[in-house]
Amino acid sequence: MKTELVYLKPNVVVEPLFDQWYAWTHLIPPATASRNITERHLKIMDSYISDPDLHASAVRDPRMLGGPFIDYGGKRVDEIKALREKTKTERTCLVELSRAVTELDVMLRAEAKGFSLQPLYTRVPQPLRGYVELVYDLNNHPSFRLLESLLYRSKYYDRSAQSLALSLISGDDRPFVLSTPRLESPETIELRIPFDSEIIDWLFRTKYSPQPWDKVRDLLNVSNSRTELLRSMFTHEPPQPYKPYIGNGIRWRYFGHACILVEAAGVSMLLDPVLSYTYESQIARYTYEDLPERIDFVLITHNHQDHVLFETLLQIRHKIGAIVVPPSGSGALQDPSIELLLKQVGFTNVVELGEMESIPFDNGSITGLPFLGEHSDLNIRSKLAYLIRIGGHSLLFAADSCNIDPTLYAHVHREIGDVSALFLGMECDGAPLSWLYGPLLTAKIDRAMDQSRRLAGSNYEQAIDIVNRFHCREVYVYAMGQEPWLNYVMSLKYTKDSRPIVQSNRLIQECLARGMYAERLFGEKEILLSRAAGV
Numbered sequence: 001m002k003t004e005l006v007y008l009k010p011n012v013v014v015e016p017l018f019d020q021w022y023a024w025t026h027l028i029p030p031a032t033a034s035r036n037i038t039e040r041h042l043k044i045m046d047s048y049i050s051d052p053d054l055h056a057s058a059v060r061d062p063r064m065l066g067g068p069f070i071d072y073g074g075k076r077v078d079e080i081k082a083l084r085e086k087t088k089t090e091r092t093c094l095v096e097l098s099r100a101v102t103e104l105d106v107m108l109r110a111e112a113k114g115f116s117l118q119p120l121y122t123r124v125p126q127p128l129r130g131y132v133e134l135v136y137d138l139n140n141h142p143s144f145r146l147l148e149s150l151l152y153r154s155k156y157y158d159r160s161a162q163s164l165a166l167s168l169i170s171g172d173d174r175p176f177v178l179s180t181p182r183l184e185s186p187e188t189i190e191l192r193i194p195f196d197s198e199i200i201d202w203l204f205r206t207k208y209s210p211q212p213w214d215k216v217r218d219l220l221n222v223s224n225s226r227t228e229l230l231r232s233m234f235t236h237e238p239p240q241p242y243k244p245y246i247g248n249g250i251r252w253r254y255f256g257h258a259c260i261l262v263e264a265a266g267v268s269m270l271l272d273p274v275l276s277y278t279y280e281s282q283i284a285r286y287t288y289e290d291l292p293e294r295i296d297f298v299l300i301t302h303n304h305q306d307h308v309l310f311e312t313l314l315q316i317r318h319k320i321g322a323i324v325v326p327p328s329g330s331g332a333l334q335d336p337s338i339e340l341l342l343k344q345v346g347f348t349n350v351v352e353l354g355e356m357e358s359i360p361f362d363n364g365s366i367t368g369l370p371f372l373g374e375h376s377d378l379n380i381r382s383k384l385a386y387l388i389r390i391g392g393h394s395l396l397f398a399a400d401s402c403n404i405d406p407t408l409y410a411h412v413h414r415e416i417g418d419v420s421a422l423f424l425g426m427e428c429d430g431a432p433l434s435w436l437y438g439p440l441l442t443a444k445i446d447r448a449m450d451q452s453r454r455l456a457g458s459n460y461e462q463a464i465d466i467v468n469r470f471h472c473r474e475v476y477v478y479a480m481g482q483e484p485w486l487n488y489v490m491s492l493k494y495t496k497d498s499r500p501i502v503q504s505n506r507l508i509q510e511c512l513a514r515g516m517y518a519e520r521l522f523g524e525k526e527i528l529l530s531r532a533a534g535v
């Protein structure tokens with residue numbers, strides 16, 4: 001009998017889940033996961049159970065976009081109740097860990113007044129004993145340092161919380177990930193596979209390297225009632241073959257948001273991978289099918305969910321040579337190490353790059369540059385802009401870097417010189433601190449303080465200063481969250497009067513008036529650069 005060979009369809013969405021919630025980076029480190037369970041998930045579920053209709057109307061209100069509201073039209077309350085109970089019983093130790101973080105903070109605020117912290121170790125709540133060092137800053141403000149590596153090796157890191165949900169997609173609409181847990185549905189297959197499993201790499205290879213259907217069925221081990229649905233996610237039709245770049249210059253392609261592929265002979269780099277699946281749409285875009293077989297370097301700028309997206313990273317893990325990340329390791333609750341969390345979910349090739357450090361490659365280099373702001377003035381070190389020198393060009397990917405203190409770039413310019421092309425995010429409104437970091441706080445923040453401390457990128461004045469400083473010839477505004485296929489992680493909808501649009505329009509007009517090339521990227525874009533003479 002002939003073996004039936006099948007490919008994974010290019011419109012199969014694979015959502016990584018943590019206890020039915022979309023797995024983003026704060027759900028992997030035990031301490032941040034514990035805080036998000038008690039302060040985000042349980043609270044949202046409590047609120048939905050007590051007033052589902054309020055959530056339904058809030059989800060319909062564009063002003064509430066990205067708010068803590070479950071998107072099930074006021075229905076499925078019993079399932080949310082069941083998930084809440086399951087979370088409380090199965091994650092007891094994480095609930096206790098979260099409580100311990102609060103108790104430790106309360107104790108330190110009350111007791112640590114500048115004298116030795118040694119007597120306070122016996123008062124560290126039991127779940128955190130041996131996992132923290134108590135510290136002061138130089139002004140006697142007490143805090144604690146988490147021993148992250150040990151926490152990953154403890155009962156607090158449980159891979160059984162991880163699973164993958166497979167479904168077919170035909171349009172851009174998906175509910176916002178931070179607020180809506182993924183419930184079972186007749187169209188979804190949930191695979192109880194932890195993220196570090198090699199089956200994941202095998203599964204995503206079947207997108208372009210077909211496998212026997214029998215093997216797919218056996219390895220994914222779904223129930224009989226789901227076999228037909230699983231079969232509908234596979235096809236006999238091979239994907240469009242990828243056409244590698246064979247020119248002797250440089251090609252870069254914009255895939256949406258902050259995701260850009262840079263290719264030249266012998267090297268490929270992908271920044272902040274966040275990709276669309278392949279389906280019919282009015283908006284042209286590059287998708288997973290437009291990636292090369294191998295990506296030498298994946299470069300991650302910072303730990304926000306629109307820049308480190310497991311959903312994309314897991315799908316391309318088998319293609320990646322090295323994944324370059326900014327360092328952390330500070331042990332601060334708000335700044336979990338990206339290196340550690342990626343290693344935890346099965347990336348074996350993670351490289352931390354420091355500020356002003358470089359990785360050379362044939363005829364070029366990648367340099368990490370400082371990146372200020374956009375993190376609500378929290379002490380978060382894991383953020384990096386990248387300068388790519390290639391073929392006589394220098395491309396600066398500054399992501400959401402906010403040019404709060406232009407003197408920084410004066411120092412950087414002194415070191416690296418001019419830059420030919422700048423890529424800069426200008427989401428200059430930004431969400432308030434509590435939107436992302438609220439669950440980590442153990443004391444209520446004053447509303448005015450919260451509103452003043454935003455996750456905001458550069459405005460016009462800050463952006464033009466960078467352009468002037470580095471004498472850029474090309475300017476691209478990117479990372480604006482405008483592509484509709486990213487709404488599920490971004491929850492942004494601009495009008496023509498939104499400040500990020502007005503400010504970035506002004507930057508583009510100013511650059512064009514000076515005879516430069518400038519554009520706000522949207523959808524897809526390809527630029528070919530010729531190699532400078534002698535390079």
Ligand SMILES: [Fe+2]
Binds near residue numbers: 455
């Ligand atoms: Fe960001």
Ligand SMILES: [Fe+2]
Binds near residue numbers: 304306307400425479
């Ligand atoms: Fe961003």
